[in-house]
Amino acid sequence: MVTLRLMWGLLVLCVVAASPRRYARQAELDKYDNNNVDLDLNPDGDDSYDYYDGIDEPQIEIGTLSPDEDIDPSHHASLEEEEEEVEHEERRTVEGREDKEIPIKPQLIPSGSGESGTLMGPSAQGGMGTCMLCTCLVGSVYCDDLRLDRVPPLSKETTHFYARYNKIARISKSxxxxxxxxxxxxxxxxxxxxxxxxxxFGLPALQELILRENSIRQLPALPPFMTLIDASHNQLGSTGIQREAFKDMPGLLYLYLTDNNIDHIPVPLPDSLRSLHLQNNNIQMMHEDTFCNPHDLNYIRNALEDVRLDGNPINLSRTPQAYICLPRIPVGALI
Known part of the structure:
Protein backbone atom coordinates (compact mmCIF):
# COMPACT_ATOMS: atom_id res chain seq x y z
CA MET A 1 0.00 0.00 0.00
CA VAL A 2 2.83 2.39 0.85
CA THR A 3 4.53 1.58 -2.43
CA LEU A 4 1.38 2.42 -4.42
CA ARG A 5 1.06 5.85 -2.73
CA LEU A 6 4.67 6.77 -3.52
CA MET A 7 4.21 5.86 -7.13
CA TRP A 8 1.01 7.98 -7.36
CA GLY A 9 2.76 10.98 -5.83
CA LEU A 10 5.64 10.77 -8.34
CA LEU A 11 3.11 10.61 -11.20
CA VAL A 12 1.36 13.78 -9.98
CA LEU A 13 4.69 15.63 -9.71
CA CYS A 14 5.60 14.63 -13.24
CA VAL A 15 2.27 15.90 -14.57
CA VAL A 16 2.66 19.23 -12.77
CA ALA A 17 6.23 19.68 -13.98
CA ALA A 18 5.16 19.04 -17.57
CA SER A 19 2.35 21.71 -17.60
CA PRO A 20 3.16 25.28 -19.22
CA ARG A 21 4.26 28.17 -16.96
CA ARG A 22 1.78 31.02 -16.32
CA TYR A 23 3.09 34.53 -17.24
CA ALA A 24 2.54 37.73 -15.32
CA ARG A 25 0.36 39.34 -18.07
CA GLN A 26 -1.96 36.32 -18.03
CA ALA A 27 -2.12 36.47 -14.26
CA GLU A 28 -3.16 40.15 -14.45
CA LEU A 29 -5.91 39.36 -16.93
CA ASP A 30 -7.08 36.56 -14.70
CA LYS A 31 -7.11 39.02 -11.85
CA TYR A 32 -9.22 41.53 -13.81
CA ASP A 33 -11.50 38.73 -14.87
CA ASN A 34 -11.86 37.53 -11.33
CA ASN A 35 -12.77 41.04 -10.21
CA ASN A 36 -15.44 41.28 -12.97
CA VAL A 37 -13.84 44.33 -14.67
CA ASP A 38 -15.49 45.21 -18.04
CA LEU A 39 -12.84 45.81 -20.71
CA ASP A 40 -15.33 46.45 -23.52
CA LEU A 41 -14.19 49.70 -25.27
CA ASN A 42 -17.61 50.40 -26.76
CA PRO A 43 -20.58 49.86 -24.45
CA ASP A 44 -22.89 49.51 -27.43
CA GLY A 45 -21.30 46.23 -28.32
CA ASP A 46 -19.62 47.47 -31.50
CA ASP A 47 -16.05 46.32 -31.98
CA SER A 48 -14.92 49.72 -33.32
CA TYR A 49 -13.41 52.33 -30.97
CA ASP A 50 -15.19 55.67 -30.55
CA TYR A 51 -12.50 58.31 -31.35
CA TYR A 52 -14.34 61.15 -29.62
CA ASP A 53 -14.89 59.27 -26.39
CA GLY A 54 -13.12 61.26 -23.68
CA ILE A 55 -11.49 63.73 -26.11
CA ASP A 56 -12.50 66.74 -24.00
CA GLU A 57 -10.25 65.57 -21.19
CA PRO A 58 -7.06 64.22 -22.74
CA GLN A 59 -4.62 62.56 -20.46
CA ILE A 60 -1.14 63.68 -21.48
CA GLU A 61 1.91 62.47 -19.71
CA ILE A 62 4.69 65.10 -19.80
CA GLY A 63 8.36 64.27 -19.83
CA THR A 64 8.03 60.60 -20.69
CA LEU A 65 10.00 60.86 -23.96
CA SER A 66 13.74 60.83 -23.73
CA PRO A 67 15.72 63.32 -25.84
CA ASP A 68 17.23 62.22 -29.09
CA GLU A 69 20.71 60.80 -28.52
CA ASP A 70 22.08 62.68 -31.57
CA ILE A 71 21.08 66.13 -30.27
CA ASP A 72 22.87 67.86 -27.45
CA PRO A 73 20.25 69.16 -24.97
CA SER A 74 22.58 72.00 -24.03
CA HIS A 75 21.96 73.60 -27.44
CA HIS A 76 18.24 74.07 -26.78
CA ALA A 77 17.63 77.17 -24.69
CA SER A 78 14.25 77.78 -23.19
CA LEU A 79 11.92 80.44 -24.64
CA GLU A 80 12.56 82.72 -21.69
CA GLU A 81 16.31 82.46 -22.15
CA GLU A 82 16.01 83.31 -25.86
CA GLU A 83 13.86 86.37 -25.13
CA GLU A 84 16.33 87.57 -22.52
CA GLU A 85 19.17 87.15 -24.98
CA VAL A 86 17.33 89.14 -27.68
CA GLU A 87 16.50 91.95 -25.25
CA HIS A 88 20.09 92.05 -24.09
CA GLU A 89 21.33 92.27 -27.69
CA GLU A 90 18.87 95.09 -28.50
CA ARG A 91 19.94 96.96 -25.36
CA ARG A 92 23.59 96.73 -26.40
CA THR A 93 22.72 97.95 -29.92
CA VAL A 94 20.81 101.00 -28.61
CA GLU A 95 23.58 101.84 -26.19
CA GLY A 96 26.10 101.60 -29.02
CA ARG A 97 24.03 103.99 -31.13
CA GLU A 98 23.80 106.48 -28.32
CA ASP A 99 27.56 106.35 -27.87
CA LYS A 100 28.05 106.96 -31.61
CA GLU A 101 25.36 109.62 -32.10
CA ILE A 102 26.17 111.75 -35.16
CA PRO A 103 24.77 115.27 -35.55
CA ILE A 104 22.60 115.85 -38.62
CA LYS A 105 24.42 117.87 -41.24
CA PRO A 106 22.51 119.40 -44.15
CA GLN A 107 23.76 118.06 -47.44
CA LEU A 108 22.87 118.01 -51.09
CA ILE A 109 21.77 114.60 -52.27
CA PRO A 110 23.02 114.06 -55.83
CA SER A 111 20.41 113.64 -58.52
CA GLY A 112 20.00 110.09 -59.81
CA SER A 113 20.86 108.46 -56.49
CA GLY A 114 17.30 107.26 -55.97
CA GLU A 115 16.72 109.96 -53.38
CA SER A 116 15.56 113.52 -53.70
CA GLY A 117 17.87 115.60 -55.82
CA THR A 118 16.96 118.67 -53.80
CA LEU A 119 18.46 120.58 -50.96
CA MET A 120 18.91 119.09 -47.52
CA GLY A 121 20.43 122.41 -46.41
CA PRO A 122 21.71 125.05 -45.94
CA SER A 123 19.80 125.98 -42.86
CA ALA A 124 16.46 127.74 -43.06
CA GLN A 125 13.79 128.79 -40.59
CA GLY A 126 15.12 128.03 -37.14
CA GLY A 127 18.28 126.29 -38.31
CA MET A 128 16.46 123.39 -39.96
CA GLY A 129 17.42 122.21 -43.44
CA THR A 130 14.92 123.18 -46.12
CA CYS A 131 13.95 119.57 -46.76
CA MET A 132 13.63 118.94 -43.03
CA LEU A 133 11.17 121.79 -42.87
CA CYS A 134 9.48 121.21 -46.22
CA THR A 135 8.71 118.11 -48.27
CA CYS A 136 11.14 117.39 -51.09
CA LEU A 137 10.27 114.94 -53.86
CA VAL A 138 12.85 114.66 -56.62
CA GLY A 139 12.90 118.24 -58.01
CA SER A 140 9.76 119.49 -56.25
CA VAL A 141 9.80 121.37 -52.92
CA TYR A 142 6.53 121.69 -50.98
CA CYS A 143 6.49 124.30 -48.22
CA ASP A 144 2.74 124.88 -47.88
CA ASP A 145 1.21 126.25 -44.68
CA LEU A 146 4.39 126.44 -42.60
CA ARG A 147 4.17 130.08 -41.49
CA LEU A 148 7.22 130.99 -43.57
CA ASP A 149 8.06 134.69 -43.70
CA ARG A 150 10.53 134.35 -46.56
CA VAL A 151 11.49 131.98 -49.36
CA PRO A 152 13.77 129.25 -47.95
CA PRO A 153 17.08 128.39 -49.65
CA LEU A 154 16.55 126.12 -52.65
CA SER A 155 18.79 123.68 -54.44
CA LYS A 156 19.90 124.35 -58.01
CA GLU A 157 18.12 121.11 -58.92
CA THR A 158 14.69 122.47 -57.90
CA THR A 159 12.15 122.40 -60.73
CA HIS A 160 8.87 123.09 -58.88
CA PHE A 161 8.45 125.23 -55.77
CA TYR A 162 5.25 125.50 -53.72
CA ALA A 163 4.94 127.84 -50.74
CA ARG A 164 1.20 128.42 -50.46
CA TYR A 165 -0.59 129.74 -47.38
CA ASN A 166 2.39 131.27 -45.65
CA LYS A 167 3.35 134.76 -44.49
CA ILE A 168 5.89 135.76 -47.12
CA ALA A 169 5.74 139.53 -47.62
CA ARG A 170 8.49 140.18 -50.16
CA ILE A 171 10.19 138.41 -53.05
CA SER A 172 13.81 139.45 -53.53
CA LYS A 173 16.11 138.88 -56.48
CA SER A 174 18.27 136.56 -54.40
CA PHE A 201 13.26 137.59 -65.17
CA GLY A 202 16.56 135.71 -64.78
CA LEU A 203 14.87 132.29 -64.66
CA PRO A 204 15.33 130.80 -68.14
CA ALA A 205 13.17 127.70 -67.57
CA LEU A 206 10.28 129.38 -65.72
CA GLN A 207 6.95 128.54 -67.38
CA GLU A 208 4.28 128.87 -64.70
CA LEU A 209 3.94 131.61 -62.10
CA ILE A 210 1.05 131.64 -59.63
CA LEU A 211 0.71 134.67 -57.34
CA ARG A 212 -2.99 134.43 -56.44
CA GLU A 213 -4.45 136.02 -53.30
CA ASN A 214 -1.70 138.42 -52.33
CA SER A 215 -1.36 142.21 -52.11
CA ILE A 216 0.76 142.81 -55.21
CA ARG A 217 0.50 146.30 -56.72
CA GLN A 218 3.10 145.93 -59.46
CA LEU A 219 3.63 142.88 -61.66
CA PRO A 220 7.39 142.41 -62.26
CA ALA A 221 9.12 141.70 -65.56
CA LEU A 222 8.72 138.08 -66.59
CA PRO A 223 10.81 135.75 -68.76
CA PRO A 224 9.58 135.32 -72.35
CA PHE A 225 8.88 131.60 -72.28
CA MET A 226 5.96 131.69 -69.83
CA THR A 227 2.92 129.49 -70.48
CA LEU A 228 0.78 130.36 -67.44
CA ILE A 229 0.50 133.55 -65.39
CA ASP A 230 -2.01 133.75 -62.55
CA ALA A 231 -2.02 136.99 -60.57
CA SER A 232 -5.70 136.96 -59.64
CA HIS A 233 -6.97 138.55 -56.42
CA ASN A 234 -4.29 141.21 -56.04
CA GLN A 235 -4.21 145.02 -56.25
CA LEU A 236 -2.74 145.75 -59.67
CA GLY A 237 -5.16 148.55 -60.53
CA SER A 238 -4.63 150.71 -63.63
CA THR A 239 -0.82 150.95 -63.36
CA GLY A 240 0.21 147.57 -61.97
CA ILE A 241 0.88 145.94 -65.38
CA GLN A 242 3.75 147.19 -67.50
CA ARG A 243 2.96 148.34 -71.03
CA GLU A 244 3.06 145.50 -73.56
CA ALA A 245 3.99 143.17 -70.72
CA PHE A 246 2.81 140.04 -72.58
CA LYS A 247 3.66 140.98 -76.16
CA ASP A 248 6.90 138.98 -76.41
CA MET A 249 5.60 135.75 -74.93
CA PRO A 250 5.00 133.49 -77.94
CA GLY A 251 4.11 130.47 -75.78
CA LEU A 252 1.70 132.10 -73.32
CA LEU A 253 -1.45 129.98 -73.01
CA TYR A 254 -3.23 131.11 -69.82
CA LEU A 255 -3.47 134.61 -68.37
CA TYR A 256 -5.56 135.06 -65.22
CA LEU A 257 -5.97 138.58 -63.79
CA THR A 258 -9.31 138.27 -61.99
CA ASP A 259 -10.23 140.69 -59.15
CA ASN A 260 -7.51 143.30 -59.56
CA ASN A 261 -9.44 146.53 -60.22
CA ILE A 262 -7.89 146.64 -63.72
CA ASP A 263 -9.50 149.24 -66.00
CA HIS A 264 -8.20 148.00 -69.38
CA ILE A 265 -7.35 144.84 -71.29
CA PRO A 266 -3.53 144.46 -71.34
CA VAL A 267 -2.94 144.42 -75.10
CA PRO A 268 -1.25 143.31 -77.26
CA LEU A 269 -1.85 139.67 -76.47
CA PRO A 270 0.13 136.84 -78.12
CA ASP A 271 -1.63 134.68 -80.69
CA SER A 272 -0.87 131.59 -78.63
CA LEU A 273 -3.22 132.67 -75.81
CA ARG A 274 -6.07 130.23 -75.11
CA SER A 275 -7.65 131.55 -71.94
CA LEU A 276 -8.00 135.13 -70.65
CA HIS A 277 -9.75 135.72 -67.32
CA LEU A 278 -10.47 139.37 -66.47
CA GLN A 279 -13.71 139.05 -64.53
CA ASN A 280 -14.60 141.29 -61.59
CA ASN A 281 -12.44 144.23 -62.66
CA ASN A 282 -13.21 147.80 -63.79
CA ILE A 283 -12.96 147.40 -67.58
CA GLN A 284 -15.42 149.72 -69.32
CA MET A 285 -14.56 149.47 -73.03
CA MET A 286 -12.74 147.59 -75.79
CA HIS A 287 -11.12 148.80 -79.00
CA GLU A 288 -11.32 147.30 -82.47
CA ASP A 289 -7.79 145.99 -82.21
CA THR A 290 -8.19 144.48 -78.76
CA PHE A 291 -8.37 140.97 -80.19
CA CYS A 292 -8.71 141.43 -83.94
CA ASN A 293 -6.78 143.14 -86.73
CA PRO A 294 -8.86 145.91 -88.33
CA HIS A 295 -6.51 145.98 -91.31
CA ASP A 296 -6.94 142.28 -92.05
CA LEU A 297 -10.56 141.21 -92.15
CA ASN A 298 -9.56 137.59 -92.75
CA TYR A 299 -7.60 137.39 -89.52
CA ILE A 300 -9.01 134.86 -87.04
CA ARG A 301 -7.63 134.20 -83.57
CA ASN A 302 -8.41 130.50 -83.37
CA ALA A 303 -6.65 129.72 -80.08
CA LEU A 304 -8.46 132.20 -77.82
CA GLU A 305 -11.65 130.32 -76.94
CA ASP A 306 -12.06 131.37 -73.31
CA VAL A 307 -12.47 135.10 -72.58
CA ARG A 308 -14.08 136.10 -69.28
CA LEU A 309 -15.24 139.70 -68.87
CA ASP A 310 -18.20 139.14 -66.57
CA GLY A 311 -18.32 141.36 -63.52
CA ASN A 312 -17.01 144.38 -65.45
CA PRO A 313 -18.98 147.58 -66.30
CA ILE A 314 -18.74 146.92 -70.04
CA ASN A 315 -21.48 146.28 -72.56
CA LEU A 316 -20.14 143.78 -75.09
CA SER A 317 -22.92 144.47 -77.58
CA ARG A 318 -21.57 147.97 -78.23
CA THR A 319 -18.23 146.79 -79.66
CA PRO A 320 -18.86 143.58 -81.68
CA GLN A 321 -16.05 144.42 -84.09
CA ALA A 322 -13.56 144.05 -81.23
CA TYR A 323 -14.11 140.28 -80.97
CA ILE A 324 -15.55 139.31 -84.32
CA CYS A 325 -12.35 137.34 -85.04
CA LEU A 326 -12.74 135.13 -81.97
CA PRO A 327 -14.14 131.59 -82.22
CA ARG A 328 -16.44 132.37 -79.26
CA ILE A 329 -18.09 135.46 -77.87
CA PRO A 330 -16.56 136.62 -74.56
CA VAL A 331 -18.49 135.98 -71.38
CA GLY A 332 -19.98 139.22 -70.06
CA ALA A 333 -22.92 141.60 -70.17
CA LEU A 334 -24.55 142.03 -73.58
CA ILE A 335 -27.19 144.50 -72.44
Missing amino acids: DFANLNKLKRIDLTSNGISRIDDDAF
Whole structure:
Protein backbone atom coordinates (compact mmCIF):
# COMPACT_ATOMS: atom_id res chain seq x y z
CA MET A 1 0.00 0.00 0.00
CA VAL A 2 2.83 2.39 0.85
CA THR A 3 4.53 1.58 -2.43
CA LEU A 4 1.38 2.42 -4.42
CA ARG A 5 1.06 5.85 -2.73
CA LEU A 6 4.67 6.77 -3.52
CA MET A 7 4.21 5.86 -7.13
CA TRP A 8 1.01 7.98 -7.36
CA GLY A 9 2.76 10.98 -5.83
CA LEU A 10 5.64 10.77 -8.34
CA LEU A 11 3.11 10.61 -11.20
CA VAL A 12 1.36 13.78 -9.98
CA LEU A 13 4.69 15.63 -9.71
CA CYS A 14 5.60 14.63 -13.24
CA VAL A 15 2.27 15.90 -14.57
CA VAL A 16 2.66 19.23 -12.77
CA ALA A 17 6.23 19.68 -13.98
CA ALA A 18 5.16 19.04 -17.57
CA SER A 19 2.35 21.71 -17.60
CA PRO A 20 3.16 25.28 -19.22
CA ARG A 21 4.26 28.17 -16.96
CA ARG A 22 1.78 31.02 -16.32
CA TYR A 23 3.09 34.53 -17.24
CA ALA A 24 2.54 37.73 -15.32
CA ARG A 25 0.36 39.34 -18.07
CA GLN A 26 -1.96 36.32 -18.03
CA ALA A 27 -2.12 36.47 -14.26
CA GLU A 28 -3.16 40.15 -14.45
CA LEU A 29 -5.91 39.36 -16.93
CA ASP A 30 -7.08 36.56 -14.70
CA LYS A 31 -7.11 39.02 -11.85
CA TYR A 32 -9.22 41.53 -13.81
CA ASP A 33 -11.50 38.73 -14.87
CA ASN A 34 -11.86 37.53 -11.33
CA ASN A 35 -12.77 41.04 -10.21
CA ASN A 36 -15.44 41.28 -12.97
CA VAL A 37 -13.84 44.33 -14.67
CA ASP A 38 -15.49 45.21 -18.04
CA LEU A 39 -12.84 45.81 -20.71
CA ASP A 40 -15.33 46.45 -23.52
CA LEU A 41 -14.19 49.70 -25.27
CA ASN A 42 -17.61 50.40 -26.76
CA PRO A 43 -20.58 49.86 -24.45
CA ASP A 44 -22.89 49.51 -27.43
CA GLY A 45 -21.30 46.23 -28.32
CA ASP A 46 -19.62 47.47 -31.50
CA ASP A 47 -16.05 46.32 -31.98
CA SER A 48 -14.92 49.72 -33.32
CA TYR A 49 -13.41 52.33 -30.97
CA ASP A 50 -15.19 55.67 -30.55
CA TYR A 51 -12.50 58.31 -31.35
CA TYR A 52 -14.34 61.15 -29.62
CA ASP A 53 -14.89 59.27 -26.39
CA GLY A 54 -13.12 61.26 -23.68
CA ILE A 55 -11.49 63.73 -26.11
CA ASP A 56 -12.50 66.74 -24.00
CA GLU A 57 -10.25 65.57 -21.19
CA PRO A 58 -7.06 64.22 -22.74
CA GLN A 59 -4.62 62.56 -20.46
CA ILE A 60 -1.14 63.68 -21.48
CA GLU A 61 1.91 62.47 -19.71
CA ILE A 62 4.69 65.10 -19.80
CA GLY A 63 8.36 64.27 -19.83
CA THR A 64 8.03 60.60 -20.69
CA LEU A 65 10.00 60.86 -23.96
CA SER A 66 13.74 60.83 -23.73
CA PRO A 67 15.72 63.32 -25.84
CA ASP A 68 17.23 62.22 -29.09
CA GLU A 69 20.71 60.80 -28.52
CA ASP A 70 22.08 62.68 -31.57
CA ILE A 71 21.08 66.13 -30.27
CA ASP A 72 22.87 67.86 -27.45
CA PRO A 73 20.25 69.16 -24.97
CA SER A 74 22.58 72.00 -24.03
CA HIS A 75 21.96 73.60 -27.44
CA HIS A 76 18.24 74.07 -26.78
CA ALA A 77 17.63 77.17 -24.69
CA SER A 78 14.25 77.78 -23.19
CA LEU A 79 11.92 80.44 -24.64
CA GLU A 80 12.56 82.72 -21.69
CA GLU A 81 16.31 82.46 -22.15
CA GLU A 82 16.01 83.31 -25.86
CA GLU A 83 13.86 86.37 -25.13
CA GLU A 84 16.33 87.57 -22.52
CA GLU A 85 19.17 87.15 -24.98
CA VAL A 86 17.33 89.14 -27.68
CA GLU A 87 16.50 91.95 -25.25
CA HIS A 88 20.09 92.05 -24.09
CA GLU A 89 21.33 92.27 -27.69
CA GLU A 90 18.87 95.09 -28.50
CA ARG A 91 19.94 96.96 -25.36
CA ARG A 92 23.59 96.73 -26.40
CA THR A 93 22.72 97.95 -29.92
CA VAL A 94 20.81 101.00 -28.61
CA GLU A 95 23.58 101.84 -26.19
CA GLY A 96 26.10 101.60 -29.02
CA ARG A 97 24.03 103.99 -31.13
CA GLU A 98 23.80 106.48 -28.32
CA ASP A 99 27.56 106.35 -27.87
CA LYS A 100 28.05 106.96 -31.61
CA GLU A 101 25.36 109.62 -32.10
CA ILE A 102 26.17 111.75 -35.16
CA PRO A 103 24.77 115.27 -35.55
CA ILE A 104 22.60 115.85 -38.62
CA LYS A 105 24.42 117.87 -41.24
CA PRO A 106 22.51 119.40 -44.15
CA GLN A 107 23.76 118.06 -47.44
CA LEU A 108 22.87 118.01 -51.09
CA ILE A 109 21.77 114.60 -52.27
CA PRO A 110 23.02 114.06 -55.83
CA SER A 111 20.41 113.64 -58.52
CA GLY A 112 20.00 110.09 -59.81
CA SER A 113 20.86 108.46 -56.49
CA GLY A 114 17.30 107.26 -55.97
CA GLU A 115 16.72 109.96 -53.38
CA SER A 116 15.56 113.52 -53.70
CA GLY A 117 17.87 115.60 -55.82
CA THR A 118 16.96 118.67 -53.80
CA LEU A 119 18.46 120.58 -50.96
CA MET A 120 18.91 119.09 -47.52
CA GLY A 121 20.43 122.41 -46.41
CA PRO A 122 21.71 125.05 -45.94
CA SER A 123 19.80 125.98 -42.86
CA ALA A 124 16.46 127.74 -43.06
CA GLN A 125 13.79 128.79 -40.59
CA GLY A 126 15.12 128.03 -37.14
CA GLY A 127 18.28 126.29 -38.31
CA MET A 128 16.46 123.39 -39.96
CA GLY A 129 17.42 122.21 -43.44
CA THR A 130 14.92 123.18 -46.12
CA CYS A 131 13.95 119.57 -46.76
CA MET A 132 13.63 118.94 -43.03
CA LEU A 133 11.17 121.79 -42.87
CA CYS A 134 9.48 121.21 -46.22
CA THR A 135 8.71 118.11 -48.27
CA CYS A 136 11.14 117.39 -51.09
CA LEU A 137 10.27 114.94 -53.86
CA VAL A 138 12.85 114.66 -56.62
CA GLY A 139 12.90 118.24 -58.01
CA SER A 140 9.76 119.49 -56.25
CA VAL A 141 9.80 121.37 -52.92
CA TYR A 142 6.53 121.69 -50.98
CA CYS A 143 6.49 124.30 -48.22
CA ASP A 144 2.74 124.88 -47.88
CA ASP A 145 1.21 126.25 -44.68
CA LEU A 146 4.39 126.44 -42.60
CA ARG A 147 4.17 130.08 -41.49
CA LEU A 148 7.22 130.99 -43.57
CA ASP A 149 8.06 134.69 -43.70
CA ARG A 150 10.53 134.35 -46.56
CA VAL A 151 11.49 131.98 -49.36
CA PRO A 152 13.77 129.25 -47.95
CA PRO A 153 17.08 128.39 -49.65
CA LEU A 154 16.55 126.12 -52.65
CA SER A 155 18.79 123.68 -54.44
CA LYS A 156 19.90 124.35 -58.01
CA GLU A 157 18.12 121.11 -58.92
CA THR A 158 14.69 122.47 -57.90
CA THR A 159 12.15 122.40 -60.73
CA HIS A 160 8.87 123.09 -58.88
CA PHE A 161 8.45 125.23 -55.77
CA TYR A 162 5.25 125.50 -53.72
CA ALA A 163 4.94 127.84 -50.74
CA ARG A 164 1.20 128.42 -50.46
CA TYR A 165 -0.59 129.74 -47.38
CA ASN A 166 2.39 131.27 -45.65
CA LYS A 167 3.35 134.76 -44.49
CA ILE A 168 5.89 135.76 -47.12
CA ALA A 169 5.74 139.53 -47.62
CA ARG A 170 8.49 140.18 -50.16
CA ILE A 171 10.19 138.41 -53.05
CA SER A 172 13.81 139.45 -53.53
CA LYS A 173 16.11 138.88 -56.48
CA SER A 174 18.27 136.56 -54.40
CA ASP A 175 15.36 134.25 -53.52
CA PHE A 176 15.46 132.49 -56.91
CA ALA A 177 18.95 133.41 -58.10
CA ASN A 178 20.75 130.80 -60.24
CA LEU A 179 17.80 128.39 -60.28
CA ASN A 180 18.12 127.61 -63.97
CA LYS A 181 15.87 124.51 -63.79
CA LEU A 182 12.95 126.10 -61.97
CA LYS A 183 9.78 125.66 -64.05
CA ARG A 184 6.93 126.46 -61.67
CA ILE A 185 6.50 128.81 -58.71
CA ASP A 186 3.30 128.82 -56.66
CA LEU A 187 3.04 131.47 -53.92
CA THR A 188 -0.74 131.47 -53.51
CA SER A 189 -2.20 133.18 -50.45
CA ASN A 190 0.77 134.84 -48.79
CA GLY A 191 1.12 138.49 -47.79
CA ILE A 192 3.28 139.50 -50.76
CA SER A 193 3.14 143.24 -51.39
CA ARG A 194 6.50 143.79 -53.08
CA ILE A 195 8.45 141.92 -55.73
CA ASP A 196 11.83 143.02 -57.04
CA ASP A 197 11.52 143.75 -60.74
CA ASP A 198 14.20 141.21 -61.68
CA ALA A 199 13.14 138.53 -59.19
CA PHE A 200 11.81 136.21 -61.95
CA PHE A 201 13.26 137.59 -65.17
CA GLY A 202 16.56 135.71 -64.78
CA LEU A 203 14.87 132.29 -64.66
CA PRO A 204 15.33 130.80 -68.14
CA ALA A 205 13.17 127.70 -67.57
CA LEU A 206 10.28 129.38 -65.72
CA GLN A 207 6.95 128.54 -67.38
CA GLU A 208 4.28 128.87 -64.70
CA LEU A 209 3.94 131.61 -62.10
CA ILE A 210 1.05 131.64 -59.63
CA LEU A 211 0.71 134.67 -57.34
CA ARG A 212 -2.99 134.43 -56.44
CA GLU A 213 -4.45 136.02 -53.30
CA ASN A 214 -1.70 138.42 -52.33
CA SER A 215 -1.36 142.21 -52.11
CA ILE A 216 0.76 142.81 -55.21
CA ARG A 217 0.50 146.30 -56.72
CA GLN A 218 3.10 145.93 -59.46
CA LEU A 219 3.63 142.88 -61.66
CA PRO A 220 7.39 142.41 -62.26
CA ALA A 221 9.12 141.70 -65.56
CA LEU A 222 8.72 138.08 -66.59
CA PRO A 223 10.81 135.75 -68.76
CA PRO A 224 9.58 135.32 -72.35
CA PHE A 225 8.88 131.60 -72.28
CA MET A 226 5.96 131.69 -69.83
CA THR A 227 2.92 129.49 -70.48
CA LEU A 228 0.78 130.36 -67.44
CA ILE A 229 0.50 133.55 -65.39
CA ASP A 230 -2.01 133.75 -62.55
CA ALA A 231 -2.02 136.99 -60.57
CA SER A 232 -5.70 136.96 -59.64
CA HIS A 233 -6.97 138.55 -56.42
CA ASN A 234 -4.29 141.21 -56.04
CA GLN A 235 -4.21 145.02 -56.25
CA LEU A 236 -2.74 145.75 -59.67
CA GLY A 237 -5.16 148.55 -60.53
CA SER A 238 -4.63 150.71 -63.63
CA THR A 239 -0.82 150.95 -63.36
CA GLY A 240 0.21 147.57 -61.97
CA ILE A 241 0.88 145.94 -65.38
CA GLN A 242 3.75 147.19 -67.50
CA ARG A 243 2.96 148.34 -71.03
CA GLU A 244 3.06 145.50 -73.56
CA ALA A 245 3.99 143.17 -70.72
CA PHE A 246 2.81 140.04 -72.58
CA LYS A 247 3.66 140.98 -76.16
CA ASP A 248 6.90 138.98 -76.41
CA MET A 249 5.60 135.75 -74.93
CA PRO A 250 5.00 133.49 -77.94
CA GLY A 251 4.11 130.47 -75.78
CA LEU A 252 1.70 132.10 -73.32
CA LEU A 253 -1.45 129.98 -73.01
CA TYR A 254 -3.23 131.11 -69.82
CA LEU A 255 -3.47 134.61 -68.37
CA TYR A 256 -5.56 135.06 -65.22
CA LEU A 257 -5.97 138.58 -63.79
CA THR A 258 -9.31 138.27 -61.99
CA ASP A 259 -10.23 140.69 -59.15
CA ASN A 260 -7.51 143.30 -59.56
CA ASN A 261 -9.44 146.53 -60.22
CA ILE A 262 -7.89 146.64 -63.72
CA ASP A 263 -9.50 149.24 -66.00
CA HIS A 264 -8.20 148.00 -69.38
CA ILE A 265 -7.35 144.84 -71.29
CA PRO A 266 -3.53 144.46 -71.34
CA VAL A 267 -2.94 144.42 -75.10
CA PRO A 268 -1.25 143.31 -77.26
CA LEU A 269 -1.85 139.67 -76.47
CA PRO A 270 0.13 136.84 -78.12
CA ASP A 271 -1.63 134.68 -80.69
CA SER A 272 -0.87 131.59 -78.63
CA LEU A 273 -3.22 132.67 -75.81
CA ARG A 274 -6.07 130.23 -75.11
CA SER A 275 -7.65 131.55 -71.94
CA LEU A 276 -8.00 135.13 -70.65
CA HIS A 277 -9.75 135.72 -67.32
CA LEU A 278 -10.47 139.37 -66.47
CA GLN A 279 -13.71 139.05 -64.53
CA ASN A 280 -14.60 141.29 -61.59
CA ASN A 281 -12.44 144.23 -62.66
CA ASN A 282 -13.21 147.80 -63.79
CA ILE A 283 -12.96 147.40 -67.58
CA GLN A 284 -15.42 149.72 -69.32
CA MET A 285 -14.56 149.47 -73.03
CA MET A 286 -12.74 147.59 -75.79
CA HIS A 287 -11.12 148.80 -79.00
CA GLU A 288 -11.32 147.30 -82.47
CA ASP A 289 -7.79 145.99 -82.21
CA THR A 290 -8.19 144.48 -78.76
CA PHE A 291 -8.37 140.97 -80.19
CA CYS A 292 -8.71 141.43 -83.94
CA ASN A 293 -6.78 143.14 -86.73
CA PRO A 294 -8.86 145.91 -88.33
CA HIS A 295 -6.51 145.98 -91.31
CA ASP A 296 -6.94 142.28 -92.05
CA LEU A 297 -10.56 141.21 -92.15
CA ASN A 298 -9.56 137.59 -92.75
CA TYR A 299 -7.60 137.39 -89.52
CA ILE A 300 -9.01 134.86 -87.04
CA ARG A 301 -7.63 134.20 -83.57
CA ASN A 302 -8.41 130.50 -83.37
CA ALA A 303 -6.65 129.72 -80.08
CA LEU A 304 -8.46 132.20 -77.82
CA GLU A 305 -11.65 130.32 -76.94
CA ASP A 306 -12.06 131.37 -73.31
CA VAL A 307 -12.47 135.10 -72.58
CA ARG A 308 -14.08 136.10 -69.28
CA LEU A 309 -15.24 139.70 -68.87
CA ASP A 310 -18.20 139.14 -66.57
CA GLY A 311 -18.32 141.36 -63.52
CA ASN A 312 -17.01 144.38 -65.45
CA PRO A 313 -18.98 147.58 -66.30
CA ILE A 314 -18.74 146.92 -70.04
CA ASN A 315 -21.48 146.28 -72.56
CA LEU A 316 -20.14 143.78 -75.09
CA SER A 317 -22.92 144.47 -77.58
CA ARG A 318 -21.57 147.97 -78.23
CA THR A 319 -18.23 146.79 -79.66
CA PRO A 320 -18.86 143.58 -81.68
CA GLN A 321 -16.05 144.42 -84.09
CA ALA A 322 -13.56 144.05 -81.23
CA TYR A 323 -14.11 140.28 -80.97
CA ILE A 324 -15.55 139.31 -84.32
CA CYS A 325 -12.35 137.34 -85.04
CA LEU A 326 -12.74 135.13 -81.97
CA PRO A 327 -14.14 131.59 -82.22
CA ARG A 328 -16.44 132.37 -79.26
CA ILE A 329 -18.09 135.46 -77.87
CA PRO A 330 -16.56 136.62 -74.56
CA VAL A 331 -18.49 135.98 -71.38
CA GLY A 332 -19.98 139.22 -70.06
CA ALA A 333 -22.92 141.60 -70.17
CA LEU A 334 -24.55 142.03 -73.58
CA ILE A 335 -27.19 144.50 -72.44
